[in-house]
Amino acid sequence: MKTSVLVVGGGLAGTSAALFLAWRGVDVTLVEKHPGSSPHPRAIGFTARTGEMLRAVGLEAGLPASRMAKGFGIRRVRCASLVGERFEETFWSPPGEVSEIEYSPSTGVGVAQDRMEPLLRDKARELGADIRMSTRMLEFAQDDDGVTAIVQGDGEPYEIRAGYLVAADGHRSPVREHLGITRSGRGYMHTSRSVLFRAPLDEYLKDGIGQFIVDGVGFLTTYGDGRWVLMLDDREYDEPELRQKILQAIGRDDLPVEIVTTGRWTISAAVADRFSQGRVFLAGDAAHTLPPSRGGFGANVGIEDAHNLAWKLAAVLNGESRPSLLDTYDAERRPVATLCHQQIFARNDGHNRDGEPEDVPLIDNNAMHYGVLYRSDAVLGAGPELPPAQLPEQWNGQPGTRAPHVWIEPGKSTLDLFQRGWVLVADHPQWEEAAQQAGVRYERIERLDVFGLSAKGASLVRPDGYVAWRSADLPDDPAAALETAFSSSSAGTR
Structure with missing residues (x-):
């Protein structure tokens, strides 16, 4: 069989790649x-940035709101037991300054990985x-024109011919190893070992603490x-x-406890x-294995890998870009x-017991x-x-x-203008004419200040919502300036 892109691995990064493509x-x-998701939930707590990407594809509205968006689950304390004495609260990173700025139209997503x-x-x-x-990929080979993979499901092995391969096959990544x-x-x-269990313990979460370092036992969350x-x-x-632990x-033995898995x-x-x-690209844990952190630098970074790669593969496959x-x-x-690797070890995320912390500024x-x-x-001016x-x-x-978020009408963010193609943001008729000549969608907004523009400036935004280029003011020939910027940053075929 033939396909434009073959994705190997159905975890968060791989499934996101399939979704965005x-x-x-x-x-x-x-x-x-595997036949389905791991019975162990693994990751939980997806950032608002991930929420933005899911918002664009029409999935955000179907996700439950995250209690983590209100601070739930990200506080951690050392204690004698869940019900016992609590000692010092330990921060995964220094508390950030409270800001009145709203950075996103989305919120965090409080869904466990096996449900996401x-x-x-x-x-x-x-x-x-x-x-x-x-269905397992047994082997693959690439040539100048594509990738040939041998895969096997319940029956005999068969061949898949693809234009490109996305390897999201985990931190041990056979694809990465094969490529050397x-x-x-x-x-x-x-x-570490873990035990997943069910128990009626929500009453101990009322103060917003969701992570407990239990002296003499381990880490409970x-x-x-x-x-x-x-x-x-x-x-x-x-x-x-396990039940004793x-x-x-x-800290009590009068509650029903169901052990789910280990x-x-x-x-x-x-x-x-x-x-x-x-023609092979690594994404997610195949590209970067990052320990769990309050910053959400594991699963969320993998999903954004997929998002970044998807629009580029689409542009090349449909002939718009080289x-x-x-x-x-x-x-x-x-x-x-x-x-992200550096920042994890610059924080007190519990990982520095294995080595010296990174001596770099915290971001x-x-x-x-x-x-x-x-x-x-694909960026001009960085x-x-x-x-x-x-x-x-x-x-x-x-x-x-x-591109910065600001509300342009109730329920509609500047971010909702992007991700379906290249967009020129401006508020001037000459830029509108230039966009028509370049074949770029024109979006008129009044809040040009958040884009760092004067009333006559313009910003060119890529299909992933990142700014590719801007002109702070009106040049002598806006059409030529835009055409040059668009052709360069998009690797256009025209």
């Missing part, structure tokens, strides 16, 4: 070796993605849906021992030394992963979520003198950063 009209097939993945899969299928669970792509970073740190996970030292435990962590977790940190090779546009995926996303989480800078050939991330109001519409 299908939404852009790309013929995409996904293969995942089916939502993404269902939406991807609705949009036309061919998702094949219980090395990784850099802290590497292996430690291994909740998924906010009646399920809890207790992280323990790495050794074998039988069920009576759970009761010790809770897990073994390898904590490591590494970033691939390149995110692509030929293949050189795909080179900007590594140029833009790998520095973000490296920055505010809002800057990491909404204010990372892309430097690539020089090396600029910091890797800062708050949106500090960027003020800087090319290479996510």
Whole structure:
């Protein structure tokens, strides 16, 4: 069979890639070796930035609101037990200054991974993605024109011919290993055991603390849906021992406790030394393994990998852009992963027991979520003198950063104008004429100040909602300036 893009791996990054590609009209097939999501929920707590991406594809409204958006779950305390004495509160990162600025039209998403993945899969299928669970890729080879993969489901192996392959096959990534792509970073740190259980313990969450370091036991946290996970030292435990540990962590033995499943977790940190090779692209944990952090630098970063790559693959496949546009995926996303790795170890995230903390300035989480800078050939005017991330109001519409959010009417954000194609934001008839000549959609808005523009300026926004170029004022020949910028940043074929 033939497909434009083959995605290997049906976790959050891979399923997001299938979703974003299908939404852009790309013929995409996904293969995942497991029949469904892991019974262990793993990640929980998706950022508002992830909410923005799901908002664009029509999925945000169907997700439950996150209690984490109101501070639930992100506070952590050391204690004798869940019901016992509480000692000092420990911060994963220094508390940020309270800001009255609203950075996003979206909120965080408080859904556990085992419940988020089916939502993404269902939406991807609705949009036309061919998702094949219980299907393993056995081998692959690439040539100048595409990728040939041998896969196997319940029957005999068969061949899939694809234009491109997205490897979202986890932190051990057989695809990455086959390509010989090395990784850099802290590497292996430690291994933990876990037990997932259900118990009626919501009354102990009323003060907003959702994470507990229980002296002499381990780390206890909740998924906010009646399920809890207790992280323990790495050794074998039988069920009576696990139940004893759970009761010790809770601090009472008169409640019903249902053990759901157990897990073994390898904590490591590494970033691939390149995110692509030929027609193969790495995404999610295959590209970067980042330990759990309050900043949400694991799953959320993988979803944004998929988002960044999807529009570029769509543009190349439909003939709008030259293949050189795909080179900007590594140029833009790998520095973000490296920055996240650095910031995790600059914080007191509990990982620095395995080594010295990074001696670098801490970057505010809002800057990491909404204010990372892309430097690539798909951006004009993002020089090396600029910091890797800062708050949106500090960027003020800087090319290479996510377009700023501001409400333009009730329920409609500036961000809702983007992601369906290239957009020129301005409020001047000459720019409107220039956009028509360039074949770029024109959007008139009055709040040009948040884009760092005068009343006669304009910003060119990419299909992923990032600013590619801006003209702070009106040049002598707006049409020529826009045409040059559009052709350069889009790797256009015209």
